[in-house]
Amino acid sequence: MTLMADPTPEGRFGDFGGRFVPETLVPACIELEAAFREAWADTVFRATLDELLRDYAGRPSILTECHNLGADLGIRLLLKREDLNHTGSHKINNVLGQALLAKHMGKKRIIAETGAGQHGVASATAAALMGLECKVYMGAVDVERQALNVFRMKLLGAEVEAVESGSRTLKDAVNEAMRDWVGSVESTHYCLGSVMGPHPYPWMVRQFHRVIGEEANRQCREMLGADPDVVVACVGGGSNAIGIFSGFVDTKARIVGVEPAGGAAVARGVPGVVHGMKSYLMQDEYGQVLEAHSISAGLDYPGIGPEHSHLASIGRVEYPNVTDAEVIDAFQTLSRREGIIPALEPAHGLAWILREAGNMQGQTVLLNLSGRGDKDVGQMMDILG
Ligand SMILES: *Cc1c(COP(=O)(O)O)cnc(C)c1O
Secondary structure: OOOOOOOOOOOEEOOEEOOOOOHHHHHHHHHHHHHHHHHHOOHHHHHHHHHHHHHOOOOOOOEEEOHHHHHHHOOEEEEEEHHHOHHHEOHHHHHHHHHHHHHHOOOOEEEEEEOOOHHHHHHHHHHHHHOOEEEEEEEHHHHHHOHHHHHHHHHOOOEEEEEOOOOOOHHHHHHHHHHHHHHHOOOEEEOOOOOOOOOOHHHHHHHHHHHHHHHHHHHHHHHHOOOOOEEEEEOOOOHHHHHHHOOOOOOOOEEEEEEEHHHOHHHHOEEEEEOOEEEEEOEOOOOOEOOOOOOOHHHOOOEOOHHHHHHHHOOOEEOOEEOHHHHHHHHHHHHHHHOOOEOHHHHHHHHHHHHHHHHOOOOEEEEEEOEEHHHHHHHHHHHHO
16 A cells, blocks of 8 residues: 555546546547556556657756755755756656647647746747647746746747736636636647646646656665655655655655745645646635745745645655745755755755754654746845845
């Protein structure tokens, strides 16, 4: 028995998940689920994906022990180096899987939503590699804020559409991508960027990221001869977190998913339905979805993947949150003490470790370093001067 079992046929993880989509999208979700189920069981598909992960993305990613910071804190600190993957984060695992599946299904085109642009860039990368057309939906506000990533996507041959509806940010881009998919499902695969949305996405995206946890479990056994005491990851939608957690939910490790204080779906949210799934969600007293606010655009999401809601509700995983100030401190600390500039997202995980180290003396703590900080140095230069 594993705590990370497949969802029910309705796509439920306990009380959460499901497939809350308009009638017009149900056949597309069912077709995708069947295609994924078949591909995932197909040894040729899996071998092709493993080869791409190795020869294109650069897997396996290494495990690095932070000797300086570990000594400062009185813990043993290990980093799973997803920052060293091609394109600089864990996102490549998911987009290679989905783009390969799209080809497998005979689709000619993929669409994607993006907030900060990272998932858009990853999708455009996989599309370029596999000769697929690519259109990325991005809120008009984000298009302006993330000019460099917009240019990257165009360089990679993708079309970027600025979404002018609603608050002109990520959740509006998701709605627009879903609208495109309704009208184009014959030719198009919707490449969703995290463990969210309607079934089968939370399950499928988790399976594509399981490689993180499988590698990390093996690497810990080699390095420590044991499992770590604590496993930590940041949580936006929750894909890098579910990837590393999958390697440890069935061990005795304490497992911690760290959210931004301004987007604390578990601590501040209530169960609700958004973007095709039932999950914890920050909403006002009238059930309107609240805007999330975080220093890190990649964690600016008011919800969380349904499997995380399930893991929270059964008490297997803790979901604390950290402030922007703590994140800025963690970002500088890892840079100075270890010579590794982290992305602001995993700096949330480190911020929690810095806060809690006093209560974890002598323990081994594994942090999923989901991405590198190159994309964030401009913003940090403005903040730190
Ligand atoms: C996109 C992103 C995240 C947030 O997404 P999850 O689905 O929660 O993993 C975290 N870290 C990095 C580096 C990212 O680019």
